C-alpha cells in the first residue's frame with residue numbers, strides 16, 4: 040500500500056486560496072478515480088475537486104470552513120501499489136455558483152458571469168500561439184518581491200500576468216495593466232470576455248450596487264423575520280388562472296399576488312410603506328404603494344418600480360412587472376422606472392432557498408423576500424398532509440420598525456396569502 | 468491558575484518566534500511570547516545564544532589571532548608583530564558580552580512592541596491553549612492563533628552520546644580553554660566553522676566525515692578551497708570515515724574507514740556536529756496531532772500546519788535550518804494572521820558558510836540548473852584577477868554565475884573567498900529581482916571591491932569579461 044497526497048489544485052481565477060465548503064468523503068471511505076472529494080469556494084465560484092486516483096481516504100486536510108492554500112494538502116489517500124507521492128487534482132466548476140454576498144436578488148438569472156470556466160494554466164496553449172499564456176506551463180513567473188506582494192494583495196496569480204521586462208520579468212506596470220484588464224488578452228479567452236465587460240460596462244453599476252448595499256447594511260439597523268406560509272390555495276388559484284391561457288394576459292407568478300397582498304397589508308401598517316430620512320429623522324409615509332421588484336439583469340441587480348399598485352389589478356401588476364423586468368434587462372428602463380419605490384419585493388425564483396436575509400433598499404424600511412415553495416408534509420388534525428409551503432424572509436429597519444410590528448405585519452401578509460380570496464374581497 | 472488571553476501565542480523566542488511576535492505586534496495584534504530560556508535557548512534562541520552569533524564571534528577572534536601569528540612569522544607587507552598570545556577565557560567573555568547585548572536588545576524590542584513575554588517551558592494542551600511552567604507557578608495562555616517556533620537542537624550519535632569529552636556545538640562555544648586535541652565529527656558548516664576556529668586557536672584538529680568530501684551540501688568546486696585551507700592549517704581531514712565510538716580509556720575516537728583498519732584518533736574533546744533535529748518533544752506536539760514531514764512539522768507555503776490557525780516557522784519545519792529563513796517565515800505568518808494574503812515565496816534563501824575561506828550560495832548550482840533540463844551557461848571569475856582581493860592578501864576563490872542560455876536570467880550565484888559572506892546581499896537581491904546577466908553587467912560596481920568579481924563573472928558568462 041502506498042500513500043498519495045492530493046493537493047488543492049490551482050482553481051483558477053488567480054486565487055491563492057479557497058475555502059473548503061463541503062467534504063464529499065470521509066476518513067475511511069474508499070473513493071474511485073474522478074469521484075468528487077470536496078467542494079471549495081473561491082471568491083467567485085464553487086469548485087469541485089475530483090480524486091485523481093482511486094484509494095482510501097486516510098486523512099482530510101482541513102475542516103469545513105477552513106481556508107486552504109493552493110498546493111496545500113487536501114486529502115491523503117492510501118492507494119494500491121507501493122509508491123507514495125503527490126498527485127494533482129484537476130478542479131471542476133460546480134454546477135451552480137454559490138452566491139456569497141447577501142443581496143436581494145430577483146427572478147433567478149444565474150449569478151455573475153465570472154463563474155464561467157477558467158482553465159487552469161496547464162491547460163492553456165503554449166507560447167507561439169497568437170493568444171497564449173504569458174509563459175510556458177510550469178515556469179515560474181519572475182517578479183520582484185514588491186510586485187509579488189502587490190499581486191498577492193490583489194489576489195492576482197502572477198502566472199496569468201505577462202511580463203514585459205527583460206527575460207519576461209513582471210514589473211509594476213505589467214501588474215497595473217493586468218489589474219486594469221488590459222492584459223486580459225494574454226490570459227485566457229474566458230478572462231477576456233469577463234474583464235472587458237467588467238471594465239467597460241459593469242463596474243459602474245456594480246459599484247453602485249456595492250455602495251448601496253454597503254450603505255444600507257452600514258446605516259440601517261437590519262433585522263430579519265422569517266415566517267412560513269401555506270400557499271397551497273394560492274398555488275391552486277394561480278394554476279387555475281394561468282390555465283385560462285389568454286394570450287392578452289401575462290402568465291401569473293406569485294409576485295403579483297404578493298403585490299396585491301402588500302397593498303392590503305400596508306393599508307393597516309402605513310409605517311411599512313415609508314421612507315426614512317435619517318438625516319432629518321423623519322419618516323415619510325406614502326399613500327401610494329410603489330413596489331420595487333429586485334431584478335437580476337446581465338449588468339447586475341436593478342430594482343424597477345411598479346408605481347401605484349394600490350390602483351392596479353392583479354393582471355395589471357403582472358404585466359407591469361414583466362414589462363419593467365424586460366426593460367431593465369435590456370438596459371432600456373428609464374430613470375423614473377428605476378426610482379421611487381416605497382417598499383421592495385425580492386425573489387430568487389426557483390433558486391429561492393429556504394431563508395434569505397434581504398438587504399433593506401434604503402431609504403425604505405421594509406423588504407419582503409420570497410423563498411422557494413415546495414410540497415412538504417404538514418401536521419394537520421392528527422395526520423400529515425401534503426401542503427405547498429413557502430417562507431417569506433423579510434428585513435426591516437429596526438430604527439423605526441419594532442420587531443413586534445414587523446411580526447404582525449408579516450402575519451397579516453401570511454393570512455392574506457393563505458386565504459387568497461381575502462386579498463380580493465373588498466372588506467377583508 | 469492564572470490565565471491570559473491573546474490573539475497570538477508564539478511558542479519559542481528564537482529568530483522565528485521573536486520576529487513573528489514583533490511583526491504581529493506591529494500590525495496591532497496582541498501577542499504573548501513563551502520562551503523557556505535555559506542552556507541552549509533564551510530570547511534570540513539558538514541563533515543568538517549558541518549559534519550564529521557566538522560562533523561568528525569565536526571565528527573572528529580566532530582569525531585575528533591566526534593573522535597576528537602569521538604576521539609574527541613572515542610579514543608579507545612588512546608588518547612585524549611580537550609573539551601574540553591568546554587569553555581564551557577573555558575571548559569567551561567578550562563573546563558572552565556580545566550575546567548579552569543582543570539578547571537584551573531582543574527583549575527591549577519585544578517590550579517596546581508590547582509583546583507579553585511569559586518565561587517558562589510551554590506545553591500545548593490543545594490547538595489554542597498553552598500551559599507554561601513559570602517560576603511563579605503554572606500559567607495558561609489561550610490564543611486565537613498559535614505559532615510554533617521551538618527550533619532545533621543538536622543531534623547526537625548513538626555511539627557517542629553527549630557528556631564527558633563528547634560535546635555539541637553548544638558546549639564547544641562555551642569552552643573555557645582551547646582543547647589540545649579536538650576531533651570534529653561531521654564536516655558540515657557547523658563542524659568546519661568551529662573546527663577551523665579551534666585549529667587557528669591552536670588545537671590539533673581532526674575532522675571525520677562519512678561522505679566522500681567535506682561540505683557535502685556544497686559542490687566540490689566551492690568546497691575545494693576550504694579543504695586546501697584546512698590542510699594548510701594542519702587539520703587532518705578523514706572522509707568516508709565513521710566514528711564508531713570512544714576508545715576504552717575514553718581519550719580517543721575510534722574511526723572506521725572503508726578498506727582500512729579502524730584507527731583511534733586521540734582527543735581531549737570531541738565535537739559531534741552531524742546535524743540538528745527539530746525540537747518536536749516536550750511541548751505537547753503529540754496532542755496537536757499535526758501532519759509531519761519526517762522529523763519536522765509539515766507546513767504549506769503559508770507556513771500553516773494541518774491544523775487551522777496553528778502555524779509553524781523556523782527549524783521546526785525543516786531545511787534549510789537558517790535564521791533568516793525562520794525570520795522571513797515569521798513575518799509571513801504574522802501578516803497572514805493580521806489578515807493579509809501572504810505566502811513564504813522567496814525566490815531564494817541565501818546560505819553562507821563561515822569557513823575559511825567563506826562560501827556563499829544563492830539559487831541553483833550549475834548541476835542543479837542542468838538537472839531541470841534547461842540549457843545554461845556558467846562562468847567563474849577568480850579573485851586572483853581582482854585588485855581588491857590582492858590588496859587583502861586573499862586571492863583564493865572566485866565568484867560563479869549561472870544563467871539560462873535563452874534569456875540570460877540568472878539562476879544561481881555562488882562565491883568562495885575571504886569576506887564573501889557580505890556579497891550575499893548583492894547576490895540575493897539579483898536573484899530576487901529576477902536579474903539577467905545584462906543587468907549585472909550594466910551595473911557599475913565600485914572599484915576596487917570584491918563585488919567587481921560578480922560583475923566580471925556576469926560579463927564572462929556573456930563572453931565579455933574585461934579583466935581576464
Ligand SMILES: Cc1cc2nc3c(=O)[nH]c(=O)nc-3n(C[C@H](O)[C@H](O)[C@H](O)COP(=O)(O)OP(=O)(O)OC[C@H]3O[C@@H](n4cnc5c(N)ncnc54)[C@H](O)[C@@H]3O)c2cc1C
Nearest residue numbers: 479481482483503508512513514518589618781782789790
Ligand atoms: C553553531 C551554530 C551556528 C549557526 N550559524 C548560523 C548562521 O551562521 N546563519 C544562520 O542563518 N543560521 C545559523 N545557525 C542556525 C540558526 O541558529 C537556526 O536556524 C535558528 O536559530 C532557528 O531559529 P528558530 O526560531 O527556528 O529556533 P531556535 O533559534 O532554535 O529557537 C527556539 C527557541 O524556542 C525555545 N523553546 C523551545 N521549546 C520551548 C518550550 N516548550 N517552551 C518555551 N520555549 C521553548 C528555545 O528555548 C529556543 O530559544 C546556526 C546554528 C548553530 C547551532
